[in-house]
Amino acid sequence: MTSQPIADLSADDLAALLEEQRKAYEELKGRGLKLDLTRGKPSAEQLDLSDELLTLPRGTRDASGTDVRNYGGLSGLQELREMFAELLWVEPEQVVAGGNSSLTMMRDCLVYLMLFGGVDSERPWNREEKVRFVCPVPGYDRHFTLLESLGIEMVTVPFNEDGPDVAAVKALVAEDASIKGMWVVPTYANPTGATTSQEVAAELAGMPTAAPDFKIFWDNAYALHHLTEEEAKSADILTLAAAAGHPHRPIMFASTSKITFAGAGVAFLAASTKTVAWYLDHLGKGSIGPDKINHLRHVQFFGSAQGVRDHMVRHRQIIAPKFEEVDRVLTERLGGLDIATWNKPQGGYFVNLDVLPGTASRVVELAREAGVALTPAGSSFPYKRDPENTNIRLAPTMPPLPEVTEAMEAVATCVLLAAAEKLAA
Numbered sequence: 001m002t003s004q005p006i007a008d009l010s011a012d013d014l015a016a017l018l019e020e021q022r023k024a025y026e027e028l029k030g031r032g033l034k035l036d037l038t039r040g041k042p043s044a045e046q047l048d049l050s051d052e053l054l055t056l057p058r059g060t061r062d063a064s065g066t067d068v069r070n071y072g073g074l075s076g077l078q079e080l081r082e083m084f085a086e087l088l089w090v091e092p093e094q095v096v097a098g099g100n101s102s103l104t105m106m107r108d109c110l111v112y113l114m115l116f117g118g119v120d121s122e123r124p125w126n127r128e129e130k131v132r133f134v135c136p137v138p139g140y141d142r143h144f145t146l147l148e149s150l151g152i153e154m155v156t157v158p159f160n161e162d163g164p165d166v167a168a169v170k171a172l173v174a175e176d177a178s179i180k181g182m183w184v185v186p187t188y189a190n191p192t193g194a195t196t197s198q199e200v201a202a203e204l205a206g207m208p209t210a211a212p213d214f215k216i217f218w219d220n221a222y223a224l225h226h227l228t229e230e231e232a233k234s235a236d237i238l239t240l241a242a243a244a245g246h247p248h249r250p251i252m253f254a255s256t257s258k259i260t261f262a263g264a265g266v267a268f269l270a271a272s273t274k275t276v277a278w279y280l281d282h283l284g285k286g287s288i289g290p291d292k293i294n295h296l297r298h299v300q301f302f303g304s305a306q307g308v309r310d311h312m313v314r315h316r317q318i319i320a321p322k323f324e325e326v327d328r329v330l331t332e333r334l335g336g337l338d339i340a341t342w343n344k345p346q347g348g349y350f351v352n353l354d355v356l357p358g359t360a361s362r363v364v365e366l367a368r369e370a371g372v373a374l375t376p377a378g379s380s381f382p383y384k385r386d387p388e389n390t391n392i393r394l395a396p397t398m399p400p401l402p403e404v405t406e407a408m409e410a411v412a413t414c415v416l417l418a419a420a421e422k423l424a425a
């Protein structure tokens, strides 16, 4: 096996490499693997960390004496709002604690904007001729399918190491009033792991926009999900935007889906107090209050904001070795060959693998035929179109460590074979 860039090989050496990789792949197929690297979900071992929740809450009253079994309290339990306000660096009155899904909160906000307009809108968005969103790529697939379902068009910009490409964003939003908003996953982004810097956040918060009601959907899903002891701190987007004279621009989202139970956690929204009132006003037409028993359970389980941070260290101890393993196998098998690059994320749930342009879908196909499920190529792009056919998202948290090793060895073989096929063609 070579360790020099494959593109530098002579035609004969390349033909030999192709033959070697075909054999390795046939051998791989013969193993009858059944592995899955598609799911950005916590493993059972991680979920077990929160099993005490199943024995809570103790009692049925919150700190103010309200009976949590009853209706009411649309903005969520005050003590839980305070706890997460501290963790998200916002004020408690800027926070709503809701149901179990922040994605649902994002969907609701978009629907309210479309149907009614925001606090700073001239009219509902659906009365505009066209509504468009800036989407840093690669990004979170569900953000894109959500926009598509509402008929909101997507315009892409690169997602750099320090966040969305600000110059590209500014150029788009300055002139075009149909561009009403953008996504940002500011901390350990899905899938690149990039964290948006203070400087980039400040520019996004303050940039002139043609639309007076431009929104930044600041999806801080991985705010606390560190993989090393060096913890990235998310930019304080609400303060930055308020200071720049655009207090209603950002709406922040977060949840405990990957802190406690992915199916039974608590989701949060944070924004200007006026935007919070706007959100609750619309929400209140369809809800008399959230699941406050679950809120109380979470308050008692964590005890404090520090309790949440301590809990995240226990997650890190379980999943960091899996991320190390992905990097180890890729480095050993593909290092120096110039056919793939990948990130070593400092947090979050994904590894972003860029293979030889034009081969991502082939790699996914080869892996599937060998029994390893990978996220379909193109998934991290609007309309599932990766213009370079290069990007693959790997999610190593869910399988046990030995399966991560086996799956990554298989992925490396598929990346090599697809590259050799392409270069020899």
Ligand code: PLP
Residues within 6 Å of the ligand: 040, 100, 101, 102, 103, 104, 140, 185, 190, 219, 221, 254, 255, 256, 257, 262, 267
């Ligand atoms: N936002 C991002 C960036 C995600 O990666 C995910 C889940 O993978 C979610 C939101 C989903 O959040 P929730 O479980 O709170 O709906």
